[in-house]
Amino acid sequence: MSIGSIPIKFKVRIDPARCMLCERCIENCPYGTYRREGETIVVDSRNCVACHRCVAMCPRDAISIEEKPIDYRSHPLWSREAREAIYNQARTGRIVLAGMGNATDLPNIFDRLLLDACQVTNPSIDPLREPMELRTYLGKKPRKLEIKQGKDGDIELETTLSPNLKLNIPIMIGHMSYGAISLNAQLSMARAVSDLGTFMGTGEGGLHPSLREYQNNMIVQVASGRFGVDIDYLERGAAIEIKIGQGAKPGIGGHLPGEKVGPEVSQTRMIPERSDAISPAPHHDIYSIEDLKQLVHSLKEATEWKKPVFVKIAAVHNVAAIASGIARSSADAVVVDGFRGGTGAAPRVFRDHVGIPIEAAIAAVDQKLRSQGIRNEISVIASGGIRDAADVTKAIALGADAIYIGTAALIAMGCRVCGTCYRGLCPWGIATQDTRLTQRLDPDLEWQHVANLIRGWTLEISELMGAAGINSIESLRGNRDRLRGYMLDEAMMNVLDVKPVGA
Amino acid sequence: MCGIISVIDRSKTGMDGSRIKHALSLMDERGSGEGAGYAAYGIYPDYADYYALHLFFNNLVEPKDKVDEILKTWGEIEYEEEIPTIEQPDLRRTHIPWRYFFKPDCTLMPGSTTPEEDIITMLVMKINTSVQGALVYSSGKNIGVFKASGWPETVADFYQIEQYEGYIWLAHNRYPTNTSGWWGGAHPFNLLDWSVIHNGExxxxxxxxxxxxxxxxxxxxxxxTEVVAYLCDLLGRKHGLPEELMVRAFAPPFWDEIDRMKEADCSLNTAIRLTYGSALMNGPFAIVVATADGIVGFTDRIKLRPLVAAEAGDRLYISSEEAAIRRMEPDLDRVWMPKAGEPVIGKVKV
Structure with missing residues (x-):
């Protein structure tokens, strides 16, 4: 029996009245959707992934793309996605792969949290007239200060502070490795963060020599494959991040297919060309919290205790307990990656079904650390599905010190969230190593788009803080009184420790 | 809005409550008649070694029995009585103010370096959270808070505050917004030695x-306002920060300013902001904090509420309005407006 072909996902149409046969669509589509036959452009809609590259490049707005032009017989349980996954697996007998973040229609908690503003009893603060402080320090802070008062009343500080990362703004760009994304994409983001005075992660792909000029704003990652890790790499980073888990695929490792491992990626990752780069789950030397503590300690020793060490974990049910274990090690920050976090490729079943939302995870982690009196021991960084300045502000009000963005930075460089990263043919030159495609992404231009995005958010956060009568980010952090839950159930509001609207 | 006024006599000469009553009443415009209160230091010389616990009881049956039992478990009640009051026509008596003079049993808190204070703090939290109809609102040695819902002069007359002699006085006239004008919500707030009055949000x-x-x-x-008292206790008592640094934590200089400081100052201020970022207080406020050793007044970092200070001989005044200070002492040596976040400190002479 044959399953036959499944309905096309997108229907591409070219308006012949507008098309001038410039063939830009043909040049731009790496998936082979277009070809020229005589005086017409012929379309093979089945190849389209809706990356919009052709739409963006068409000088005459001649192209239109319709999603799901053919309906299945509607059924509430046997959705299109459920049926198609079955056809796919019936053919292949394999795990279904998917890209980008969680694609299920689960309610978003950020959208059901509303921010506060002051009136009358309490003046709002105008950021154009008054200072607005977003500077954030990440790292261990002492529980209390020890000071000595001299005879002449001079105050001397006896406490030595651990090295902290100084961020001008509490927004960083998360770890996307060279290999998963192109060098041009990394260069654009690196230049943006260094211009803004914040940081980005290298991902588990090593640090390419051309990124060294931005190394003071880069956090180097040590993940289970240990790709690209040597003492030189550790010493170049402003901080080191141990990756234990990822929100898009908690509990499993990663896999960079050999076809993406060209000479440059091979050298940067320190692996043979064309070999698959497999990051196992778990780390082969971490089977308990003490083992993690030893790795943190080793990295600290190797870099002479000069660098903050972060630990990134996926937001899972007992994330708070894990974070409290991490806080008791020498680690300086815990990165909590929520279940909406992006990925180049993950098994669909993990991406859509494993983990918990970042909002609940941050609330639980902050609460647990406070109840144990160890919140100062560690900074908390939230990531996974943060889309705008409001999400950032809400994440901080729930208790995060800073946040990582990922997908948002890629969108700033053109990404259309088509979710086809795993094919390595990204037409925007982001999730690909094909030089014909990567050259489309011009770092001299794109860094400004990334910087503009973060700068715009910074202005919005300043305005939101001013409206809330707050002129320093410390007073927003964990300030859940400034949030209200709208259409959230009582149990959820208890976890978040927020009141309902009107209360 | 709210009006505040405070005075310290640095030579510890006692002042009765009549003048501060007039000063606070002068600022009736800043209140709504729903809350006023006074705190005075040095008023219980006969019981100076005992913690003076002031409570509001809803009745003297269940809540008082429970409080008596808790106190007897944790120490010894030297003396107790209803706080003397005189009925006022425009003050509705919704609670019974009571005072205990109490000595905690230190042996019950082994392992603490400050067992007396820790027991008292624990008892205040325990009674306030677990005994329905009882609220401890004053718990220091040789100090007392007197507050109720009413105009400043009414509350003063209700408690006859001119009968008390203290070397530090704090007074507050409330215009409630966040919470209703109940007795417990009136200022000053107190824990142990710490009392706080606060204008703002x-x-x-x-x-x-x-x-x-x-x-x-x-x-x-x-x-x-309650958190201010607790923050003072944590930073001032438990962490041992001097007043200047405590205020620096609450209303620190801006980073721009810190970046321009000399190295030692820069690292001290950076350390304070890093360590005590969560104790930073934002929003419009003018606050006066008192302990047995003195008073400290300060405002938020951009001074969104008024605060004026004045000196006359050994006496230092801090208030929302100069007129109120002049009501207490027309002949002042010096009057000044402190800068945003800059503390005004008055300490008793040793």
């Missing part, structure tokens, strides 16, 4: 509350 309340609660304090009075 603390927009960082949520952050401050989460911070202070992780150190075992419980906010029970539904108002932002």
């Amino acid at each position: 603390i927009t960082s309340y949520g952050t401050n509350r989460r911070y202070i609660e992780s150190y075992g304090y419980t906010c029970t009075m539904f108002t932002d």
